[in-house]
Amino acid sequence: MPSVTLDTTQYRSVLERRLAFLENRLETIEDKLDDPKSRDWEEQAVESEGDEVMEGLGNSGLEEIRAIKAALARIDNGSFGECAKCGKEISSERLDAVPHTPFCRECARR
Secondary structure, eight states: OOSSOOOHHHHHHHHHHHHHHHHHHHHHHHHHHTSOOOSSHHHHHHHHHHHHHHHHHHHHHHHHHHHHHHHHHHHHHTOTTBOTTTOOBOOHHHHHHOTTOOSOHHHHHO
16 A cells, blocks of 8 residues: 555546546547548548548557546545555656556656
8 A cells, every 4th residue: 555645636626537548549440431432543542541540549549548547446445545556655756747547757767
């Protein structure tokens, strides 16, 4: 358990706002990917490239959504701020930069 009790209210708020943003963006990406495709071959090639970029954004968004939900679960169970590998406290500076991180700086480097 972390030696210092964190005020998780601030982190919960940041995580929930980011989660809402990502879920909204993911919905927009899914809608755009479902749009009908052009009949023109050249236009289809351009659309395919755009679709690949959007799919990449969607996949990275899904990964971040999973990490945020896991961080919210750690807040709920009282382990937020504790490194999932070594059990040491995650610095507030690191949590401020990456609030969904499950790892302290040392374990993240490994």
